[in-house]
Structure formats: structure tokens, C-alpha cells
Amino acid sequence: MSSSAAPRDLDLLLLGATGFTGGLVAEYLAEHGPAGLRWALAGRNEAKLAAVRDRLAARFPACADLELVVVDAGDVAALRDVVVRAKVVATTVGPYLVLGGPVAQACAETGTDYVDITGEPEFVDRTYLAHHATAVASGARLVHACGFDSVPHDLGAFFTVTELAPTGPVRLRGVVRSNATFSGGTFHSAMGAFSRAKQMAATAKQRRAAEGRPEGRRVKPENGRPTRDRTLGYWLLPLPTIDPQIVVRSAAALPVYGPDFRYAHFAGTKTLRYAAGGALGVTGLALASQVPPLRAQLLKRVPQGEGPSEKRRAASWFTVDFVAESGGRTLHTRVSGGDPGYTETAKMIAEAALSLAFDDNPPTAGCVTTAQAMGPALLARLRAAGMRFEVVG
Numbered sequence: 001m002s003s004s005a006a007p008r009d010l011d012l013l014l015l016g017a018t019g020f021t022g023g024l025v026a027e028y029l030a031e032h033g034p035a036g037l038r039w040a041l042a043g044r045n046e047a048k049l050a051a052v053r054d055r056l057a058a059r060f061p062a063c064a065d066l067e068l069v070v071v072d073a074g075d076v077a078a079l080r081d082v083v084v085r086a087k088v089v090a091t092t093v094g095p096y097l098v099l100g101g102p103v104a105q106a107c108a109e110t111g112t113d114y115v116d117i118t119g120e121p122e123f124v125d126r127t128y129l130a131h132h133a134t135a136v137a138s139g140a141r142l143v144h145a146c147g148f149d150s151v152p153h154d155l156g157a158f159f160t161v162t163e164l165a166p167t168g169p170v171r172l173r174g175v176v177r178s179n180a181t182f183s184g185g186t187f188h189s190a191m192g193a194f195s196r197a198k199q200m201a202a203t204a205k206q207r208r209a210a211e212g213r214p215e216g217r218r219v220k221p222e223n224g225r226p227t228r229d230r231t232l233g234y235w236l237l238p239l240p241t242i243d244p245q246i247v248v249r250s251a252a253a254l255p256v257y258g259p260d261f262r263y264a265h266f267a268g269t270k271t272l273r274y275a276a277g278g279a280l281g282v283t284g285l286a287l288a289s290q291v292p293p294l295r296a297q298l299l300k301r302v303p304q305g306e307g308p309s310e311k312r313r314a315a316s317w318f319t320v321d322f323v324a325e326s327g328g329r330t331l332h333t334r335v336s337g338g339d340p341g342y343t344e345t346a347k348m349i350a351e352a353a354l355s356l357a358f359d360d361n362p363p364t365a366g367c368v369t370t371a372q373a374m375g376p377a378l379l380a381r382l383r384a385a386g387m388r389f390e391v392v393g
Contacts, residue, residue: 008087011357012039015073015103016092018048020307021117021147024346025092026052030060032385033354040067042082073099079106088113090146090353097123097196104131104142111138113356117349119149119242122200125207128367136366141373145246146352147345151370152320152387153243153265154250155379156335158371159389161257163333166326169260173224173323174247175232175268176239180316180340181308217259219251224264231323231332234268241265250371258326268321313339321392332392344387351381 014029016022029039041049049068056063071082073093083089083106093099096118107114108131118124124144135142145154153174160172213219221244229236244265251257308316316339324331337344352370355361359377370378383389 008085010038010040010067010086011088012037012353013042013069013083013086013089014039014092015042015071015089017041017052018043018045019092021342021346022092023052023055024342025090025350026056027059028346028350030056030063032350034358037354040069040086042069042071044070044072046070074102076102076106079103080110083107083112084110086112087357088115088353090115090349092117092349094118094120095123096120097126101126101130105134108132108135108138108140108142111140113141113143113353115143115146115349115352115356117147117149117345118144119147121242121245122196122203124242124245124367125200125203128207129203129210132367139365141356141364142367143352143356143370143373144367145242146349146370148318148340148348149241150243150246151348151352151378151382152318152335152337152340154246154369154371155375155382156320156322156333156389157247157263158250158254158256158375159335159379160322160324160331160333161251161261163391164324164326164329164331165256166258166324168258168327169262170258170324170326171222171262171264172247172325173229173236173264173266174243175229175234175236175266175321175323176318177234177268177321178316178318178340180318181312214252217252217255217261219248219257219261220263221245221248222262222264224266229266229268229323231330232268232321234270236266236268239265239267246369250369250375253369253372254375307342308339313343316340316343318344333390334392335387335389337387347385347387348382351385352378355381 014026017026026041041052043049046068053063053066053068069082071078079102089107089112091103096116097120100116100118100123104114104127127142156174157172161170224236224238227236244263247263251261318340319334319336322333355374355378359374361374361377364373379389
């Protein structure tokens with residue numbers, strides 16, 4: 001059902017290369033893309049696209065001939081004419097709830113595979129409700145959350161249950177730690193989600209009704225509570241991100257997660273003081289998002305399209321520890337890497353796009369997760385690219 005079998009003159013179309021993260025994706029593809037990769041840069045400003053191409057060509061001379069595709073991300077008709085040329089479209093243009101819909105629609109309608117780095121649950125659910133059936137019919141694979149949201153968590157859980165090989169109920173928790181700064185785009189997306197809590201909940205309810213439940217199996221995200229994890233030695237703070245939803249959707253789609261799967265998601269800190277400070281910070285942002293003038297002021301202070309220096313990114317790291325309990329057995333695994341919000345996110349979406357374009361993946365279509373669409377292949381790619389997936393104990 002993959003659209004990759006259709007004749008296309010481009011393997012990959014990168015939309016959003018003039019932004020900070022998109023520029024890092026372009027650099028990654030220029031350095032690590034396979035020989036003969038047919039790819040192009042797309043956006044609405046030709047001069048800015050040309051500047052990105054010139055910057056790439058200074059380091060990688062072959063990029064001097066990269067095609068520039070001028071298109072408005074809000075123009076569905078124009079997007080259809082563009083995306084139908086590519087096997088895969090990778091887009092870093094957000095916030096996705098505001099700017100992402102037309103791109104997903106165009107890909108669904110033309111049978112073009114799609115990856116993004118959204119962490120916005122409402123956008124993901126709206127895309128499912130509006131375009132899943134169309135994508136199933138066309139053969140397009142629409143894969144959201146191909147950055148730090150939510151590849152380490154989704155593939156980390158997949159790796160863990162694959163190692164565990166459960167035959168009975170599984171209780172899994174993921175614990176995130178990092179020293180990195182968050183991106184402006186992530187902050188804007190989070191504030192947008194906080195400000196639309198009611199709409200987000202209503203859309204999620206609609207999706208659950210449309211999607212149904214896996215036959216003969218149970219999967220569920222668990223609402224964790226602040227506590228101390230005796231296995232890991234960290235204080236745990238429930239983390240309100242899209243990651244648990246993605247993990248549970250993979251579990252619903254894949255029998256390897258067992259007959260009864262539960263997942264809880266946390267941030268981990270070494271001291272109770274940091275855990276309490278994190279809880280207060282998240283609560284404060286959620287409250288501020290409900291006051292439009294205050295929300296606007298905070299968004300102005302953290303602009304999109306900017307990010308930390310290369311030196312700061314080089315010093316950043318992340319870990320996600322997974323603790324699985326099943327049948328009296330406990331398994332501890334870990335996913336780890338460098339700067340999560342920028343360097344590793346660029347790597348993850350680039351490798352996800354390349355996996356859809358070139359790997360022998362399962363025959364899926366519609367709105368699917370990374371584990372569902374390309375789990376083993378993408379896991380192998382990311383390991384080869386330096387991310388670690390390991391059994392700790």
C-alpha cells in the first residue's frame with residue numbers, strides 16, 4: 001500500500017528548511033543522505049531557500065544543484081501539485097495546528113508519505129479524523145511525531161517489549177531526563193495546547209470513538225502520580241506530552257506489546273526540590289496560557305525559528321529509561337542521545353523520511369506511528385546514526 005512504489009522524480013521533499021530546525025534537517029540530509037538521493041528544498045520564499053542551498057553547498061558541493069520548490073504551505077491545490085512528485089514529504093513547519101493541515105491533506109490525497117515533528121495532540125487527532133481514511137485509500141503513510149516527540153519514547157517502548165517478549169500483562173513506565181533547552185517551536189506548541197485544553201479533549205474523544213479498540217487486547221495510558229522510583233532512584237513527575245498517546249497507539253496496533261499493556265510517562269529528577277519546581281512551572285504555564293495578553297507576552301519572549309548555539313547543542317544530552325514489569329520479571333532499558341530538541345530531532349525526522357523512502361517496511365497506510373510504520377528499520381537506522389537503545393538490567 002506504500003506510495004513509495006509510485007513513480008516519483010523526488011525521493012524526499014523537505015518543507016521548512018529556512019527555519020532553524022529545518023535547516024539542521026537539511027544539513028543532516030546533505031551529510032548523511034545516501035548517494036544519489038533525489039531531494040529538494042521547499043518553502044514560500046525563494047531567496048531564503050537559495051540562502052540555505054548556498055550554505056549547504058559551501059560544505060557539500062553536490063548541494064549546489066539542489067532544486068528549490070516555491071510553494072505556500074497553506075495552499076492545498078498548489079501543495080498537491082508539488083507533493084505528488086515526492087515519495088516522502090518531511091515538514092518542520094509549525095505550529096502544526098495552525099500551519100500543518102494543508103500539507104497533511106495534500107499528502108493523504110496524493111498517496112505521498114508524510115513525516116513531521118509535531119508534539120501537538122489536537123493536530124494529530126484532527127489529522128486522523130479528517131484524513132486517515134483518505135490516506136488508507138491512497139496508500140499514504142502519515143507519520144506524526146518523528147522528532148524527540150516521540151521517537152525515543154515510541155521506539156524505546158517497542159524495543160523494550162521486543163526484548164521482554166511478554167505473554168501476559170505489561171506495565172511500562174518511561175522516565176525522561178535531559179539538560180537541554182527547549183525550542184521556541186516546542187514552547188509555542190505547548191502554550192497553544194495548554195490554551196486549547198477543552199478543544200483538545202473534545203477532539204481526542206472524537207478520535208477514540210472513530211478509532212475503536214484493538215480486538216481481544218487491552219491498552220491504556222496510565223495517569224501516574226509524583227513519587228520516587230526505587231528502581232531508578234529518581235523523583236518522578238507526570239509529563240503531559242503527546243508521548244504516552246503515541247506509545248499506546250503503537251501498542252494497540254502491534255501484538256508484540258502483549259494482551260494487556262499499560263504505559264505511564266514521567267520526567268525524572270534527582271531531588272524532590274527539582275520535581276516540585278517542575279510541577280509548579282508546568283502549572284504556571286498552563287494557567288498563563290489561559291490569559292491571552294500574558295500568553296502573547298510569553299510567546300514574544302521565546303520566538304520561533306531560533307535555537308541554541310552549536311556549542312550548547314554539543315553539550316546537551318537526553319536519556320529515557322524504561323522499566324517494564326510482566327509476569328514477575330522486571331526489565332530496565334534505556335534510550336540515550338545528544339541534544340534532543342534540535343540535533344537529534346533533525347536526525348530522527350531525516351532518518352524516518354529515508355526509512356519510508358527506501359526501507360522494506362510493513363505494508364501500512366493511514367495515520368500510523370513510527371513503531372507501526374517502520375519500527376525495526378528505523379531503530380536500526382538510529383542506532384547506526386549514534387543513538388543508543390540498550391538493555392540496562
